[in-house]
Amino acid sequence: MNDFNPNILAFCCNWCSYAGADLAGVNRLQMPPNVNVVRVMCSASVKPEYVFKAISQGIDGVLVLGCHIGDCHYLTGNHRTAKRIPLAAKILDKVGIDSRRVRLDWVSAAEGEKFQKVVTEFVEEMRSLGPNPMKEVRF
Amino acid sequence: MTRIGVFICHCGHNIASAIDIEKVVEYAKGLPGVAYAGHNLYSCSQEGLGSIKKSIEDNDLDRVVVAACTPRTHEPLFRRACEQAGINKYLFEFVNIREHCSWIHAKEPEAATEKAKKLVAMGVAKAALLEPQEEGESEVVPRTVVIGAGISGLAATASLLEQGIETHLVERGDRVGGLLKDISMVGPEGICSRDLIEALVDDIENSPKAHLHLNSRVKELKGFIGNFDVIITKGDEDLTVKAGAIIVATGAQELQPKGEYGFGEHPAVITQLELERRLGRSGLAAKKIVIVNCTGSRQPGREYCSRICCNASLKNAIRILEANPEAKITILHRDIMSCGTTAEALYREASEKGVRFVRYGLEQKPGISTHGKSIKLKVFDEALDESIDLDADLIVLATPLVSPDDSEETSKLLKVPRDKYGFFLEAHVKLRPVEFATDGVFVCGSARWPVSARESIWQGQAAAAKASIPISEGKVRIEAITAEVDSEKCAACGNCVLACPYEAIEIVDDEGRRAAKVSEAQCKGCGTCVAACHNDAIQQKGFSSRQLGAMIDALARASTEGTQ
Amino acid sequence: MLLERVDNPGKLRFDVPYQMAMILTKINRFVKEGKIAIVARRCDEKAIAELVKRDLLDGSRLELIGLACSAEQVEACRCTDPCPSRVDIGQPSEPVKDDQNFAGMLDMSLEDRLDFWINQFRKCNKCFGCTLNCPVCFCDECLLEEKTFAPDKGIPPGLTFHLIRTVHLADKCVECGECERSCPVDIPLLSLRKMVNRDMKKMFNYVSGDPERMSPLLTTLEGDPMEDDPNVC
Numbered sequence: 028m029n030d031f032n033p034n035i036l037a038f039c040c041n042w043c044s045y046a047g048a049d050l051a052g053v054n055r056l057q058m059p060p061n062v063n064v065v066r067v068m069c070s071a072s073v074k075p076e077y078v079f080k081a082i083s084q085g086i087d088g089v090l091v092l093g094c095h096i097g098d099c100h101y102l103t104g105n106h107r108t109a110k111r112i113p114l115a116a117k118i119l120d121k122v123g124i125d126s127r128r129v130r131l132d133w134v135s136a137a138e139g140e141k142f143q144k145v146v147t148e149f150v151e152e153m154r155s156l157g158p159n160p161m162k163e164v165r166f
Numbered sequence: 167m168t169r170i171g172v173f174i175c176h177c178g179h180n181i182a183s184a185i186d187i188e189k190v191v192e193y194a195k196g197l198p199g200v201a202y203a204g205h206n207l208y209s210c211s212q213e214g215l216g217s218i219k220k221s222i223e224d225n226d227l228d229r230v231v232v233a234a235c236t237p238r239t240h241e242p243l244f245r246r247a248c249e250q251a252g253i254n255k256y257l258f259e260f261v262n263i264r265e266h267c268s269w270i271h272a273k274e275p276e277a278a279t280e281k282a283k284k285l286v287a288m289g290v291a292k293a294a295l296l297e298p299q300e301e302g303e304s305e306v307v308p309r310t311v312v313i314g315a316g317i318s319g320l321a322a323t324a325s326l327l328e329q330g331i332e333t334h335l336v337e338r339g340d341r342v343g344g345l346l347k348d349i350s351m352v353g354p355e356g357i358c359s360r361d362l363i364e365a366l367v368d369d370i371e372n373s374p375k376a377h378l379h380l381n382s383r384v385k386e387l388k389g390f391i392g393n394f395d396v397i398i399t400k401g402d403e404d405l406t407v408k409a410g411a412i413i414v415a416t417g418a419q420e421l422q423p424k425g426e427y428g429f430g431e432h433p434a435v436i437t438q439l440e441l442e443r444r445l446g447r448s449g450l451a452a453k454k455i456v457i458v459n460c461t462g463s464r465q466p467g468r469e470y471c472s473r474i475c476c477n478a479s480l481k482n483a484i485r486i487l488e489a490n491p492e493a494k495i496t497i498l499h500r501d502i503m504s505c506g507t508t509a510e511a512l513y514r515e516a517s518e519k520g521v522r523f524v525r526y527g528l529e530q531k532p533g534i535s536t537h538g539k540s541i542k543l544k545v546f547d548e549a550l551d552e553s554i555d556l557d558a559d560l561i562v563l564a565t566p567l568v569s570p571d572d573s574e575e576t577s578k579l580l581k582v583p584r585d586k587y588g589f590f591l592e593a594h595v596k597l598r599p600v601e602f603a604t605d606g607v608f609v610c611g612s613a614r615w616p617v618s619a620r621e622s623i624w625q626g627q628a629a630a631a632k633a634s635i636p637i638s639e640g641k642v643r644i645e646a647i648t649a650e651v652d653s654e655k656c657a658a659c660g661n662c663v664l665a666c667p668y669e670a671i672e673i674v675d676d677e678g679r680r681a682a683k684v685s686e687a688q689c690k691g692c693g694t695c696v697a698a699c700h701n702d703a704i705q706q707k708g709f710s711s712r713q714l715g716a717m718i719d720a721l722a723r724a725s726t727e728g729t730q
Numbered sequence: 731m732l733l734e735r736v737d738n739p740g741k742l743r744f745d746v747p748y749q750m751a752m753i754l755t756k757i758n759r760f761v762k763e764g765k766i767a768i769v770a771r772r773c774d775e776k777a778i779a780e781l782v783k784r785d786l787l788d789g790s791r792l793e794l795i796g797l798a799c800s801a802e803q804v805e806a807c808r809c810t811d812p813c814p815s816r817v818d819i820g821q822p823s824e825p826v827k828d829d830q831n832f833a834g835m836l837d838m839s840l841e842d843r844l845d846f847w848i849n850q851f852r853k854c855n856k857c858f859g860c861t862l863n864c865p866v867c868f869c870d871e872c873l874l875e876e877k878t879f880a881p882d883k884g885i886p887p888g889l890t891f892h893l894i895r896t897v898h899l900a901d902k903c904v905e906c907g908e909c910e911r912s913c914p915v916d917i918p919l920l921s922l923r924k925m926v927n928r929d930m931k932k933m934f935n936y937v938s939g940d941p942e943r944m945s946p947l948l949t950t951l952e953g954d955p956m957e958d959d960p961n962v963c
Contacts, residue, residue, distance in 0.1 A: 072693025
């Protein structure tokens with residue numbers, strides 16, 4: 028294992044994954060300290076622009092976590108997330124940024140353990156990918 | 167320039183044991199726009215809130231950031247403190263350094279401290295761009311709809327009527343009473359169920375403000391707290407009822423354990439609810455009875471304890487023995503859960519009356535073999551550490567209550583979340599029991615978890631009490647996180663109209679200038695439209711792209727420039 | 731050029747690349763009555779479909795005169811779909827074979843690909859030619875003129891600028907190539923658009939310019955809202 032410490036941004040929906048992250052905390056589930064959560068009301072409010080902005084500025088990975096399909100607090104908000112975020116990842120790939128740096132997953136309010144698993148795996152993956160090359164790019 | 171106050175909470179040892187509070191405070195002092203940074207032992211205590219309010223006044227602060235626990239539980243408290251100190255409550259930003267930091271990085275104090283700094287930097291960056299918001303006020307329709315006329319729904323309805331609140335009670339069956347109408351006597355006190363139901367029905371029938379809809383369903387629920395439109399359908403007829411609050415008491419159903427212990431194949435293998443029906447009708451001919459507790463529960467796939475079956479088994483065993491002292495009753499169990507003062511006495515009474523208790527394990531479930539009418543059971547008795555054989559002429563399977571088959575449909579209809587077993591999830595088990603996260607919608611009874619008749623009544627009354635709050639206030643405030651359109655920028659492309667899950671947006675023509683318009687009352691504040699808009703013409707209040715963009719910038723900056 | 735009466739149609743030129751669809755939206759807004767006839771290539775036709783779907787253009791007022799592009803034009807645009815649904819002028823030409831690899835861009839390692847594009851985007855002088863000449867770029871004020879997402883670092887504008895344009899066009903680019911043609915520094919924007927359009931096809935079976943389908947990015951997963959209500963568009 029290398030000692031690179033990725034800097035990761037996570038968008039969590041208020042109703043599911045943010046609550047899932049809270050639950051992970053309540054249950055004292057330990058995980059790497061690389062993920063910084065931004066609370067949004069719904070994963071569907073995460074603009075692809077945010078993902079690009081983060082990656083362009085050298086943030087190593089972006090997690091978007093929402094409610095499971097069918098459980099969206101806003102009925103079908105996450106249906107849009109399910110399409111927008113993978114597209115943003117594909118676009119990054121087209122210009123040479125590893126699409127694994129963007130991950131969409133579903134974590135319910137009851138899934139503290141899943142939150143821990145997603146975070147741990149994503150941090151490991153970012154560690155293996157190494158620093159975001161955009162860190163070194165100066166426009 | 168803003169004057170932001172940053173307050174870092176120790177939460178006793180909860181945060182301070184992993185995060186170096188002093189370092190975070192020092193770091194916060196250097197962040198742009200910060201006029202004051204301090205710390206509190208418990209920010210949410212009277213003392214903590216008092217010191218925040220005092221700091222606001224002493225330092226002439228115009229925005230407040232509290233880094234503590236989760237906004238999901240404590241945001242209202244700090245917002246109120248801000249308001250009391252004269253700051254619009256939407257100029258408050260919450261940073262979670264407990265659930266999202268100290269508790270999950272307990273063994274890495276240095277890294278946790280660094281992360282806390284980043285999170286605070288992000289919160290401060292957002293706070294600098296926060297804008298005051300005015301909450302809309304909305305009239306509350308003084309009427310409620312209770313869905314489900316089981317014992318919990320009946321209790322809720324009776325309680326609402328007692329407070330003088332008009333109530334529509336919607337029941338899909340042709341009779342009220344729910345599961346309880348199949349049970350003649352409820353334990354542990356031995357109360358007659360029919361009396362219980364009839365007392366409540368009496369209250370309801372005698373009230374001019376009650377509307378009972380049998381053979382009816384809720385087909386559609388629209389609106390928000392204070393102003394719901396509920397479509398109740400009966401046959402081909404639809405009735406729209408306006409209501410201020412909704413109580414969900416849709417209950418649960420008994421698991422039919424197909425294939426387990428010969429259920430469905432042998433007529434002498436029945437469920438506990440069927441036993442209740444037979445006991446209520448004519449008594450029991452069977453002499454040798456084996457009750458198998460935890461059939462279909464506390465096992466992989468359905469891990470939960472149904473809570474009511476142990477007591478029901480005990481109660482029924484005693485009833486059978488009272489009618490027929492010669493009967494031989496064995497209860498196969500995995501643990502007897504008969505907690506509380508009265509139920510534990512029930513267990514003792516059953517033992518004294520000769521009920522045999524045999525503890526089995528999940529690894530070696532009892533085996534069954536049938537020969538004509540006679541049934542043999544082979545059970546590995548964990549206490550004796552050997553297999554025993556039992557003869558039976560009736561096997562009663564104590565199966566758990568499970569969520570109704572249509573609970574997924576109900577959850578979509580009412581927009582309320584379910585747990586993995588299909589039971590409804592309330593907003594917070596301790597801070598907001600019987601409330602859904604959706605304001606104005608409440609839950610009670612076995613719809614949220616298997617509960618006894620007694621608990622169902624408590625919860626029904628609790629939900630009624632909560633539902634009566636907005637109704638007696640007469641007005642509700644609407645959280646100002648709705649979307650708003652900058653009509654100068656809007657290209658009227660309709661992306662937001664199509665993306666909105668609530669059909670809350672339309673394109674309107676204002677003297678030749680076409681632009682999107684959000685119906686505030688219909689907007690739920692999800693922000694789906696915001697992500698669909700190409701030129702940022704639609705923004706969600708409190709989550710604008712400038713605010714979230716600033717958080718991203720702050721995180722990127724913290725990683726390139728460090729947090730020292 | 732808006733002609734109310736064509737006296738000498740023989741003098742009209744059809745070979746000039748022009749950004750017509752957006753001009754149409756203006757005509758639609760200010761000229762309230764009457765039918766509008768347009769000479770439309772296949773890409774114009776598709777751009778018009780994208781605008782009509784979004785209710786930015788009244789489709790019922792339009793009369794399309796189909797113009798088939800010449801073989802040279804098809805070649806110049808690397809056009810895979812050159813023939814309008816109705817040919818009134820010109821002879822249909824064969825489309826070019828779809829280049830799935832965009833001159834080897836997808837064969838490059840991620841590292842080389844990033845190098846390639848960074849070097850391309852570094853040339854950008856933020857002239858907004860690509861947006862102004864885009865037939866489906868319909869905002870009056872562009873997000874990219876603000877600082878929120880394209881930080882004020884002057885010129886070149888940085889990676890976000892081009893990524894955001896790419897995602898905005900993902901569900902509407904008709905591959906007319908105006909962006910690439912109008913780029914003064916020759917950034918191969920059409921290739922980028924084409925690559926993303928292939929992704930849209932693979933992911934959602936969606937092709938821009940289809941008058942029957944709304945953008946999958948806006949709809950639910952279950953299906954197209956137009957299935958339930960054909961009047962959506």
